[in-house]
Amino acid sequence: NMAAGAETFSLREVLVAFTACVSEQREVRVDPYLAGWKGLVRFLNCLGTIFSFISKDAVTKIEIIENYRNSDQREKYLTVQSMVEYELANGLVDLQQRSKHPNSGCRTFLRLHRALHWLQMFLEGLRTGEDNSKTSVICSETYNASLANYHPWIIRKAAGVAFCALPTRNTFLETMNVGTAEEAVAMLGDALPYICEVYKITEELYAQHKLLDLP
Numbered sequence: 001n002m003a004a005g006a007e008t009f010s011l012r013e014v015l016v017a018f019t020a021c022v023s024e025q026r027e028v029r030v031d032p033y034l035a036g037w038k039g040l041v042r043f044l045n046c047l048g049t050i051f052s053f054i055s056k057d058a059v060t061k062i063e064i065i066e067n068y069r070n071s072d073q074r075e076k077y078l079t080v081q082s083m084v085e086y087e088l089a090n091g092l093v094d095l096q097q098r099s100k101h102p103n104s105g106c107r108t109f110l111r112l113h114r115a116l117h118w119l120q121m122f123l124e125g126l127r128t129g130e131d132n133s134k135t136s137v138i139c140s141e142t143y144n145a146s147l148a149n150y151h152p153w154i155i156r157k158a159a160g161v162a163f164c165a166l167p168t169r170n171t172f173l174e175t176m177n178v179g180t181a182e183e184a185v186a187m188l189g190d191a192l193p194y195i196c197e198v199y200k201i202t203e204e205l206y207a208q209h210k211l212l213d214l215p
């Protein structure tokens with residue numbers, strides 16, 4: 001039942017997708033990664049129209065990588081490792097400035113990767129926060145400590161405005177539709193190590209290939 005599925009949307013699906021990302025060879029699978037992001041976008045859209053500007057760019061990035069997954073070269077984009085190897089070996093990445101390959105898989109994925117770091121820190125802050133702490137404060141503190149460093153002033157400003165609209169921690173935890181606030185916290189505790197692992201493997205791969213500053 002599609003309609004019921006949409007109504008009973010839960011952040012659990014998002015976290016489950018990220019738990020399926022890492023293969024036995026410690027490679028990051030692209031399809032579950034995108035599935036996790038798509039769920040995240042639906043979640044952001046539940047938070048209200050203010051968040052749609054945040055999700056819009058994520059949607060664009062997801063679609064760029066999905067297009068690679070639907071192209072003749074789809075096999076090359078099965079994992080982040082194979083994507084990096086393929087694009088570098090074939091000169092498909094702009095390393096100094098965006099020119100011939102403005103939407104390479106590598107630079108596009110890097111943006112999602114940075115945003116995932118923020119998400120990880122935000123959810124961790126939410127998990128360990130006091131019952132009555134402000135989600136807006138957790139959100140802006142973690143954003144300022146991570147993703148904000150890659151954003152121009154105007155985006156940081158707009159993000160700050162959006163964060164103000166976030167409800168208190170307990171209400172937010174209930175918005176996740178995982179059950180009670182306690183159950184949501186328990187689920188975050190179970191799922192966050194998987195997100196951390198996905199983040200860590202990608203970060204190491206990008207560092208190894210000196211791709212962390214791709215324009």
Ligand code: 1PW
Nearest residue numbers: 053054055057058111112115118119122139155
């Ligand atoms: C409630 C907390 C949920 C956290 C979800 C994380 C979503 C992060 C998306 C932030 C997007 C802000 C607006 C877009 C900025 C782009 O310029 C930027 N994209 C990202 C994903 O950071 C950089 O992309 P660009 O301009 O180099 O193509």
